[in-house]
Amino acid sequence: MAKRWLIFSVSAVVLAVAVTGCAHDSHSGPSMQESFSENEIERFVDSYLGIIDVMERYTPMIEEAESHSEVQQLRAQSEQEMARVLEANGLSPEDYSEMAQAMEGDPEFQRQVKSTIDEREQLR
Known part of the structure; x- marks a missing residue:
């Protein structure tokens, strides 16, 4: 569980950049009170x-890839799978x-999300 929680921010950024092709401006998101x-x-x-499951499946394959083109192909496949998850x-x-x-930016929302993740992890 700790591993999954620690890579949360990374997965959010990776997905946003990979699927949309751009990062969001920090001022374009919701307000703290939303x-x-x-x-x-x-x-x-x-x-x-x-998304974490997709990343955990593809990371070892990407690390073991023997060529740049294989890495690119695996990344593209993982991005497609992440988009399908969404x-x-x-x-x-x-x-x-x-x-x-x-x-x-919102500790209360963070608590709600973490609590829901913890509940789901217990069911797995």
């Missing part, structure tokens, strides 16, 4: 856990990135 519904938090957590959970890459940014 709140998300329980359903939105659950979809976000489901997406996060799915789609399956009803989130756009922009929505996911917005929620990740909100979590970084």
